[in-house]
Amino acid sequence: MKKMAIILAALMVSTGIMAGCSSAGGSQSSSQAQASVAASAASQSSEAADSTGGLTGSLSLSGSTSMEELVKALAEAFNEKNPDLVIDAQFNGSGQGIKDAQDGKADIGNSSRELKAEETGLTANVVAIDGIAVIVNKENTVADLTIDQLAKIYTGEIKNWKEVGGKDTPIVVIGRDAASGTRGAFEEILKVADKCVYAQEKDSTGGVKTAVQSTPDAIGYVSLEAADADDTVSKVKLDGVEASEENIVAGSYKLSRPFLMAVKEGNTKAEVKAFIDFALSAEGQEIVKNLKLITVK
Amino acid sequence: MQGNEMVKTTQSATATKSFFTIMGSSKTKSAIEKVMSVIFVACGLTAVLAVLGITVYMIVAGSPAIGKIGILEFLFGTRWAPTAADPSFGILYIILTSIVGTFLAVLIGVPIALLTAVYLAEVASPRLYKMVRPAIELLAGIPSVIYGLVGAILLVPLMRMAEVAIFKGSETHQFTGGANLLSAVLVLAVMILPTVVNVSESSLRAVPKELKEASLALGATHMETIFKVLVPAAKSGIVTSIVLGIGRAVGEAMAIMMVSGNVVNLPLPFNSVRFLTTGIVTEMSYSGGLHRQALFSIGLILFLFIMVINIVLNVILKKGGEKNG
Numbered sequence: 001m002k003k004m005a006i007i008l009a010a011l012m013v014s015t016g017i018m019a020g021c022s023s024a025g026g027s028q029s030s031s032q033a034q035a036s037v038a039a040s041a042a043s044q045s046s047e048a049a050d051s052t053g054g055l056t057g058s059l060s061l062s063g064s065t066s067m068e069e070l071v072k073a074l075a076e077a078f079n080e081k082n083p084d085l086v087i088d089a090q091f092n093g094s095g096q097g098i099k100d101a102q103d104g105k106a107d108i109g110n111s112s113r114e115l116k117a118e119e120t121g122l123t124a125n126v127v128a129i130d131g132i133a134v135i136v137n138k139e140n141t142v143a144d145l146t147i148d149q150l151a152k153i154y155t156g157e158i159k160n161w162k163e164v165g166g167k168d169t170p171i172v173v174i175g176r177d178a179a180s181g182t183r184g185a186f187e188e189i190l191k192v193a194d195k196c197v198y199a200q201e202k203d204s205t206g207g208v209k210t211a212v213q214s215t216p217d218a219i220g221y222v223s224l225e226a227a228d229a230d231d232t233v234s235k236v237k238l239d240g241v242e243a244s245e246e247n248i249v250a251g252s253y254k255l256s257r258p259f260l261m262a263v264k265e266g267n268t269k270a271e272v273k274a275f276i277d278f279a280l281s282a283e284g285q286e287i288v289k290n291l292k293l294i295t296v297k
Numbered sequence: 298m299q300g301n302e303m304v305k306t307t308q309s310a311t312a313t314k315s316f317f318t319i320m321g322s323s324k325t326k327s328a329i330e331k332v333m334s335v336i337f338v339a340c341g342l343t344a345v346l347a348v349l350g351i352t353v354y355m356i357v358a359g360s361p362a363i364g365k366i367g368i369l370e371f372l373f374g375t376r377w378a379p380t381a382a383d384p385s386f387g388i389l390y391i392i393l394t395s396i397v398g399t400f401l402a403v404l405i406g407v408p409i410a411l412l413t414a415v416y417l418a419e420v421a422s423p424r425l426y427k428m429v430r431p432a433i434e435l436l437a438g439i440p441s442v443i444y445g446l447v448g449a450i451l452l453v454p455l456m457r458m459a460e461v462a463i464f465k466g467s468e469t470h471q472f473t474g475g476a477n478l479l480s481a482v483l484v485l486a487v488m489i490l491p492t493v494v495n496v497s498e499s500s501l502r503a504v505p506k507e508l509k510e511a512s513l514a515l516g517a518t519h520m521e522t523i524f525k526v527l528v529p530a531a532k533s534g535i536v537t538s539i540v541l542g543i544g545r546a547v548g549e550a551m552a553i554m555m556v557s558g559n560v561v562n563l564p565l566p567f568n569s570v571r572f573l574t575t576g577i578v579t580e581m582s583y584s585g586g587l588h589r590q591a592l593f594s595i596g597l598i599l600f601l602f603i604m605v606i607n608i609v610l611n612v613i614l615k616k617g618g619e620k621n622g
Contacts, residue, residue, distance in 0.1 A: 156471070170461070170472035177559070178380045179584040194381040199473040199569050201559040203579040214449070215457065215474035 055082040059271045061089040063097015063110030066181050067259050070128060071110060073287045078278050085271060098122065101262045107272045109262040112185070122262040127279040129294040131256040132186050133227035133243040134236040135209065137216045142166040144237040147254055151190045153219060156197035161217065174200045174211050174220040185257055186221050209233055221255075224248070225292045245294055259293065352600070359597025362386070362590035371594065377561040377571075379580070379588040386591045388576070390561050392598065395573045397564040398478060398553075399546040402485035406546075407539055409486075410493035411528075414538075417494070418501035419523055437491030445555030448484040449476075453556055456480050460567050473569040476558035481570065484552050489542035496541060500534020501527055540610045547603055550574035573599040 061071055068091045075087045090100075094111040098119050101109025115124050134150060136142060142164055145153075152158040153171055162168045175198045176183040182205070187193040200218075202208045205226045212220040213232045220233075224243055227235050235243050238255055247253035261276055278284050285295040363371050366386045374387015417429060457475030464470040504527050512522040528535070550572070558569025559579050571579070577592050577599075584592060 159468070159472075170464075170470075172472050172474035174474075177579045178378065179580045179588060184380065194378055194383075197471060198560045199471055199558060200476050201569075201571075201579065203554075203559075211474070211476075214454070217472065218474055 054084075055271050055274060056084040057269070057271050058086040058088065059108070059269075059275055060106045061087070061097075061108045061110055061261075062092060062100040062106035063090075063108075063262075064094040064112040064259070065091045066094075066112040066130070066184060067091075067110045069181075070259060070288065070291055070293065073291065074127075074275075074279050074284060077283070077287060078275055081278075082274075087275075098262055101264050104264060104267075107263070107267060107269055108275070111260050111262055112257055113188070114258060115260075115262060119262075121265055123265055124258075124260045124262050125276050125280070126258045126260045126296050127276070127284070128259040128288040128291075128296060129248055129256055130185055130259060131224035131243065131245070131248045131253070131294050132182060132189075132221050133224045134238065134255065135212050135220050135222060135227050135233040136236055137212055137218055138232070138234055139216050140166060140234060142236065143234070144240055146239050147190065150238065151192050154187075154190065154196045155192050169217045172199045172215050172218040173197065174202065174208055174215070174218050176205075176208060176221075177201050177203050182221065182223055186255070189255055189257055223292050224256075224294070248294055249296070256294075355593075355597045355600045358590075358593040359600075360594070362587060362594040363597070365587060366591065366594075371591075372598075377576075379584070379591060384587070386587075388573075388595060388598070390563055391571050391573055391576050391595065394478065394562075394564040394570040395547060395599075395602070398482055398485065398570070398572060399543060401478075401482040402489060402546045403539065403543055405482065406486035406489045407493055407542060410490045410538070410542070411497055411535065413490070413494045414497035414501060414535075415523055415528070418498050419519075419527065433491050433494050436487070437495065441488065441549060441552040442555075444484050444488055445552035448480060448552065448556040452480050452483060456567075464567065470567070471569070473558050473567065476556055476569055477567045478557065478564050478570045479566045481553040481557040481572070482566075484556055485546045485549060488549060488552060489545050492545050493538040493542045496538035497531070497535045500531040500538070503534065504530040536610065536613065540606065543606055543610075544603060547599070547606070548574060550578050554578055573602070 061075075068089075071089050071091075075089055079085060079087060090097075090106070091110075094113055097106065097109035098111050098115065099109070100106035102119070102121055109122070111124075112130070115122060134145065140161070142161060145164060149158060149164050153164070154173060154175070156173070158164060158171065160168060160170055173196075175186075175196060178201075184193075187196060200211055202211060202220075205222045208220040208222050209226065209232060212218040219236075224245070227233065227243065237243070238253060241247050241253045243253055243255065248256040261279065263272055263276070279288075280297055282297075285297050288295050371386055371388060372392070373389050374385060375389050376385045376387050377391065378385050413429070413433070417426060417433075421429060453475035455475070456477060456479060460472060460475060460477070464472065508526055508530055509522055512526040513519070517525065553572055554575040557572065557575060559571050559575055560569040561571045561576075562568040564570050573595055576595050580588070581592055
């Protein structure tokens with residue numbers, strides 16, 4: 001019986017450790033990510049700490065959750081130069097951000113989509129572009145899909161590659177976990193939010209790439225930068241347009257979205273102008289690049 | 298060092314100038330006794346404190362989300378869409394996957410492991426024993442990520458072929474490319490082998506020789522002796538090995554994450570599924586708010602799961618032990 005008790009205790013401890021690990025692991029990785037953003041932001045600002053500087057007022061931002069990482073990184077770097085400036089950033093969705101900017105509740109409304117026709121009275125400043133590439137296995141003969149076909153593949157209406165001009169094999173739909181910003185953007189642009197039927201959900205861009213690389217019938221989506229990084233998977237053209245930075249900047253490749261900062265017309269606060277100028281400066285765009293987004297300048 | 302010296306001096310009983318002699322004053326000796334007993338208690342308490350700390354933390358971190366979502370909706374909801382416009386946090390399929398997956402893995406792994414243990418303890422020739430034994434030990438030492446990697450490279454493509462053959466022309470089946478429950482179960486079944494083999498084998502070896510000799514002397518064959526005398530006599534050790542195997546299977550994350558597909562689905566053999574463990578790992582890194590809290594709640598459920606398994610089997614063991622004893 002003593003042995004049983006010892007084994008039991010060992011089991012309890014080991015399982016306890018596992019539970020502890022998974023939670024600790026998660027928070028650790030996110031704090032590391034924050035730290036690295038802070039570090040890169042800090043190193044950049046120290047390089048050119050002499051430009052603007054000296055602002056002492058306050059600046060409020062509101063809007064897109066997808067832009068959280070970018071806005072935080074920009075704000076951090078901007079604060080390095082203007083230590084007395086109080087920046088308050090809320091992340092509550094693009095729609096709310098635009099509304100707050102219109103109502104004057106926030107100086108800047110962050111939006112991860114174009115402004116709609118009825119959202120007037122605002123000046124939109126695009127500070128970065130988020131591009132997503134659709135990838136398939138190297139063996140796949142399908143090189144071109146329409147946006148509509150892609151949406152139908154992801155919602156499960158199209159199940160076989162032969163329906164889109166490929167071989168007679170079932171499509172294996174691979175995507176990202178629910179917390180992923182790439183997934184959020186992909187589903188939002190295709191207007192298939194919460195309707196996707198995935199066969200595999202991966203917790204990283206690399207996971208999606210590896211799965212597509214090793215599964216002949218797979219289709220997946222990753223950030224454009226990751227798709228271009230090496231030659232392990234094929235990019236698919238959308239509506240005949242290749243996924244490339246030029247096509248995204250030109251606006252012909254649809255699977256992309258602008259990260260824009262909307263400012264109410266007539267808002268002449270110096271802090272606002274300085275912050276947007278900073279985001280569009282070489283230094284701000286370096287931050288954009290570090291976050292795997294497409295620069296606009 | 299001090300311990301050695303003490304042994305040496307007491308054995309030789311020579312009066313050296315060492316601190317620890319039998320000639321030493323009773324005062325210093327009793328001080329040492331006291332200090333050591335405190336150290337022992339402190340070491341023993343470390344494990345207890347760790348378990349207590351983890352338990353308290355899991356309850357504190359895991360309860361708020363359950364409260365906000367509602368325990369019934371959390372445990373029995375079938376829709377897991379934490380980031381949807383209308384989010385829902387039902388983990389029934391995830392719980393079922395962990396139960397079914399573990400059960401199937403044990404169903405496949407335990408018979409193989411038990412027969413291996415019997416083979417090693419009773420049947421194997423010394424030469425073969427020397428080959429099988431290290432193989433089992435190596436299996437225990439392989440990191441789980443390697444199991445996952447090999448599973449993803451070897452097993453998943455095989456599963457894909459089986460899937461394409463079985464579901465050819467099916468309109469309703471969602472093709473997973475081989476990352477499914479069955480792949481995860483097979484990986485888990487192999488992973489629990491060493492645990493079950495090792496503990497079962499040592500408990501079989503611990504059965505008193507007289508039992509075996511008596512059985513053989515009464516005319517029972519070797520096989521009859523093994524299955525009617527030795528295995529029943531080693532029952533409690535074998536049950537322990539199964540508990541440990543279940544513990545390993547329920548708690549495994551890394552290996553099965555690479556072969557199970559990770560989509561919340563009903564646990565059918567060729568469905569892409571998500572386990573309690575992989576559910577936490579997959580989404581923890583980017584999650585926030587209630588979603589993140591809900592992941593902690595999944596952790597709490599997993600924790601309770603293991604506790605319940607332990608307690609239930611401990612009760613069974615106790616009963617078995619009383620009968621035997």
